[in-house]
Amino acid sequence: MPYxxxxxxxxxGRIIGSAAKAFRSNGIHDTSVPFIMKGAGLTHGGFYSHFDNKDQLVSExxxxxxxxTIALLQKAADQAVEEPKIHAVIHFxxxxxxxxxxxxxxILPALSGEISRLSEEVRQVFNLELQRMIDFVSDLGRIDHSSGSALLSLMVGTLMLARSVSDPQLSDGLLEAGKQQAKELIKNSQGGPTFDQKPCPGNPPHLEVN
Known part of the structure; x- marks a missing residue:
């Protein structure tokens, strides 16, 4: 009977969704194709009916x-009521x-340390998608591309460090310092305190990917 x-x-789509979850959690090198296929509820043998190799899967x-991620961050921005949209994105x-x-x-914090060791095909895709994220934060923050690059770098680097340490207090402190510096970067990039500096909400919106 035909499908x-x-x-x-x-x-x-199920395979890509499973791969995204696995790569975000474990990185690329430590995630095997059988593990991805199992996460999609499929057998390992079916992988090559959909992808030529793992690099193609990583790219897609x-x-x-x-x-x-852009949809997730846009959702956080759209929920902003008493703060600038870019601040809501930073807080989340x-x-x-x-x-x-x-x-x-x-996925950027998970992949950034591995991309330089992967194929040129994967690196080119990563470059394009990184530019898409920079464009998103630049447009939302009404800042130039250079400032948007610095902002995203600050956010990704802060998150990577906050995840890497075992001291909860240090990790929380890194997040708070990152938020403050990110908002200061935006203010300076816009030439002054354009935004009303309001206290950060106690808890950011709880958002999940569909």
């Missing part, structure tokens, strides 16, 4: 994950919730 129309596309997963990105739930968050 219904669109079946292969749906299965491919990177595209999917950045699109997913550098929140304990995002730090503690890597499996649903931004």
């Amino acid at each position: 219904p129309e669109g079946h292969k596309i749906k299965v491919r 997963t990177c595209r999917y994950a950045i699109k997913d 990105y550098l929140s304990p919730h995002h730090r503690d739930h890597a499996e649903i968050g931004c």
Whole structure:
């Protein structure tokens, strides 16, 4: 009996979704194809019906994950009521919730340390998707591309350090310092205190990826 129309596309999407979750949590090198396929509820043998190799999967997963992250951050921005939208994004990105739930968050902190050792195909895709994230924060913060690059670098680096330390107090302190410096960067990039500096909410919005 033939599969219904669109079946292969749906299965491919399940594999990419499983890979995104695994790469966010464990990185690329420590995530095997069988582990990804098991997460998608499929057998290892079916992988090559959808992808030529793991590099192709990594490339497509990177595209999917950045699109997913931009949608997540846009949702945080859209929920901003008493603060600038870019501040809401900073608060969410550098929140304990995002730090503690890597499996649903931004893929950049997980992949940045590995990309330089991967194929040129993967690196080119990563470059394009990184530019997409820089464009997003630049547009939302109404800052130039150079300042947007610095802002995203600050946010990604802060999150990586906050996840790497075992001292909860130090980790929380890194997040708070990152938030303050990120907002200061935006203010200086805009030429002055354009935004009303209001206290950061106690808890950022609890958002999940569909």
